[in-house]
Amino acid sequence: MSDVFLEAEWRDLLMVNFEVDPALLHPYVPAGTELDTFGGRTLLSVVGFRFLRTRVLGVPVPFHRHFDEVNLRFYVVRKRAGEWLKGVVFVKEIVPKRAIAWIARELYNENYVAMPMRSAVAVPGRVEYTWRHGGRWEAVSARVGGDPWLPTADSEEAFVSEHYWGYVRQRDGGTIEYQVTHPTWRVYRCEDPALDGQVAALYGDQFVDALSSRPVSAFLAEGSEVSVHHGRRL
Secondary structure, three states: OOOEEEEEEEEEEEEEEEEEOHHHHHHHOOOOOEEOOEOOEEEEEEEEEEEEEEEEOOEEOOOOOOEEEEEEEEEEEEEEOOEEEEEEEEEEEEEOOHHHHHHHHHHHOOOEEEOOEEEEEOOOEEEEEEEEEOOEEEEEEEEEEEEEEOOOOOOHHHHHHOOOEEEEEOOOOOEEEEEEEOOOOOEEEEEEEEEEOOHHHHHOHHHHHHHHOOOOEEEEEEEEEEEEEOOEEO
């Protein structure tokens, strides 16, 4: 029996990155992991992308195969058998489907919420993911240009996009670990990245300063087919 829980394509991943004080993220770090940094900097990312051809346990779910997601995430590592596993922790994830949000909350304790969403993707051109929150449309966006390239292993693009483990803090203080598999993604240069939203209402007052600052970097990853494996408790 396969240990794959979900299969899909993740496409046009817009990754807008902010430098933050690590103290901001310490309360969100799951047990058994520690914050990861790039060049001595702690990064917090807003990521918008398209979920396509989604299958759960190998079965396409009607009306839930194609949708957008926007998430707020940061980066951790965990040492296992002498090897450092590079992982992602999600602070909050927005999707347009209530059933998807419910499944993620119930099975993994991920902080998913459902909101109306739409997107506009033109490469080269402008990429924008929007959600309706508090009576207005909010967005993460950037202009995308140039030719795509494969990032080197020591680049910031690789640090942000090449994490193959997810970690979720549980209600009792424990941690769920799950693996995500996909090939290395080619990336595009981005200009004028922007986050337009009510940060305090969406993420909490503690994130206002960090997400109101100028992004330190942004890029678009082409994406690919992905597999998300069943989680296990540490």
